[in-house]
Amino acid sequence: MSLNKLTIEFVINGRKRKVETTPSTRLLDLIRDNLCLTGTKEGCGKGECGACTVIMNNELVASCLVLAPQANGAEITTIEGVGRGKNLDPIQEAFMETGAIQCGFCTPGMVLAAKKLLQENPQPSIEEIKRGISGNLCRCTGYQKIIEAINLAAKRLSQQAKRREDADE
Amino acid sequence: MENTPRNTLISKYFAPQEIKEALELLSEYGEEIKIIAGGTDLLVQYYDRLYEIAGWLDLKNLAELKKISILEPYMSIGAMVTHTQLEKSPDIKKHFPILSQAAAEIGSPQIRNRGTLGGNIVNASPAGDLLSPLIAYGAKFELLSLNEKTVVSSEQFFIGPKKTVLRTDQLLTRIILPWPGQNCYSSWIKVGRRRALAISTIALAMVVKMTEDNRIIQEVKVCLSSVAPTPLEIKEVREEMRGKSFNQLNFDKLGQIVEDKTLPIDDIRGTKEYRKEVAKRITIHCLEEIYNCWRRKCL
Numbered sequence: 153m154s155l156n157k158l159t160i161e162f163v164i165n166g167r168k169r170k171v172e173t174t175p176s177t178r179l180l181d182l183i184r185d186n187l188c189l190t191g192t193k194e195g196c197g198k199g200e201c202g203a204c205t206v207i208m209n210n211e212l213v214a215s216c217l218v219l220a221p222q223a224n225g226a227e228i229t230t231i232e233g234v235g236r237g238k239n240l241d242p243i244q245e246a247f248m249e250t251g252a253i254q255c256g257f258c259t260p261g262m263v264l265a266a267k268k269l270l271q272e273n274p275q276p277s278i279e280e281i282k283r284g285i286s287g288n289l290c291r292c293t294g295y296q297k298i299i300e301a302i303n304l305a306a307k308r309l310s311q312q313a314k315r316r317e318d319a320d321e
Numbered sequence: 322m323e324n325t326p327r328n329t330l331i332s333k334y335f336a337p338q339e340i341k342e343a344l345e346l347l348s349e350y351g352e353e354i355k356i357i358a359g360g361t362d363l364l365v366q367y368y369d370r371l372y373e374i375a376g377w378l379d380l381k382n383l384a385e386l387k388k389i390s391i392l393e394p395y396m397s398i399g400a401m402v403t404h405t406q407l408e409k410s411p412d413i414k415k416h417f418p419i420l421s422q423a424a425a426e427i428g429s430p431q432i433r434n435r436g437t438l439g440g441n442i443v444n445a446s447p448a449g450d451l452l453s454p455l456i457a458y459g460a461k462f463e464l465l466s467l468n469e470k471t472v473v474s475s476e477q478f479f480i481g482p483k484k485t486v487l488r489t490d491q492l493l494t495r496i497i498l499p500w501p502g503q504n505c506y507s508s509w510i511k512v513g514r515r516r517a518l519a520i521s522t523i524a525l526a527m528v529v530k531m532t533e534d535n536r537i538i539q540e541v542k543v544c545l546s547s548v549a550p551t552p553l554e555i556k557e558v559r560e561e562m563r564g565k566s567f568n569q570l571n572f573d574k575l576g577q578i579v580e581d582k583t584l585p586i587d588d589i590r591g592t593k594e595y596r597k598e599v600a601k602r603i604t605i606h607c608l609e610e611i612y613n614c615w616r617r618k619c620l
Binding site for chain 1: 332333334336357359360361364365368371372374376377379381405428429430431432434435516517518
């Protein structure tokens with residue numbers, strides 16, 4: 153079967169990209185294979201594990217359940233867009249400090265889920281943290297350290313925000 | 322593509338801006354084209370055979386289908402409204418609380434952000450979480466084709482597991498919910514293996530409407546998922562409850578009616594016996610919840 157190519161445009165990690173793809177390519181494959189951003193992982197491929205999580209148009213989505221053309225015109229953040237080089241995001245730092253990473257396969261998705269959660273709800277309760285990462289499976293940590301990490305990041309981020317506010321006054 | 326005959330698709334993707342354009346595509350390509358909304362069911366179903374899909378009709382640009390609007394005497398919800406929107410909408414929370422609650426319990430944040438009400442309906446899974454609340458609230462579905470507009474009641478829409486009356490040239494555009502009125506009480510319970518990403522083992526939606534003086538039961542709908550080929554309304558409970566006051570009801574007996582009338586199967590999520598037993602228990606639980614809510618309002 154000949155495949156009908158089409159060109160889509162979107163902004164990924166702040167960079168505008170124009171890519172040729174096919175109608176039935178998944179956003180996940182486009183990100184990994186065409187853009188070589190391999191921080192986004194494929195776990196189950198069926199939206200159950202969250203390893204392929206990205207932020208699209210300011211929403212947490214499973215990139216294995218999005219067709220590439222559906223992302224035409226979208227704004228996407230992958231793990232490569234969180235922190236820059238050695239300049240880590242406070243969430244990433246907290247993950248390292250609390251030992252929330254073991255094999256690391258779920259980590260990109262977890263960090264993005266945490267990032268989205270803290271954007272919407274800067275001071276979540278433990279229950280809210282659990283709900284925020286309920287679409288992401290981790291088979292190593294038992295979740296406890298991930299929850300601690302997000303809690304720690306939330307505390308630090310709100311302290312930072314408070315310091316900024318004080319400095320402004 | 323120039324030599325391709327009309328009505329044949331070779332891996333094409335359409336994302337029309339207007340509903341009319343979508344209807345034209347449906348009338349031209351019919352069965353060949355797959356309508357995609359959130360994709361959270363479709364891409365799972367076609368996980369290892371996406372190449373089989375000849376054409377995609379993406380509804381993402383149809384802004385009209387993403388609206389929740391209050392139109393006296395009903396509420397209109399666009400088919401592209403996501404589960405997250407249903408969960409967060411203050412109007413839905415206030416007037417149709419168990420629809421909002423059921424949406425909040427679907428899948429995971431990632432699924433709720435993409436999955437849509439219309440998708441949940443046309444997918445017509447016997448375990449579809451929003452279907453029981455929709456039937457319990459007396460929802461109607463607006464189906465458009467190029468030549469006609471049809472409105473079908475939610476009770477008549479589902480005809481089997483993953484089967485509905487929707488034709489291939491029709492598009493589900495809106496869900497119409499009649500106002501529940503002042504004295505309406507509702508309760509919802511989903512039983513699954515775990516809280517997130519669980520397909521319901523069994524779920525129950527119950528809506529009770531009282532007379533104007535809030536004393537006599539006027540209308541009742543008890544509807545279950547995952548106990549029959551389609552979402553199932555237990556009409557016998559309605560007959561038993563209508564015209565009575567809460568104090569005249571025997572909750573155990575009502576639970577027994579539900580247990581007797583369900584037609585579950587054994588599957589990986591639970592056995593037939595388990596589902597029947599749980600059907601009874603959750604019926605009693607929902608009745609108690611509604612009763613307590615009613616009593617608080619009476620005091």
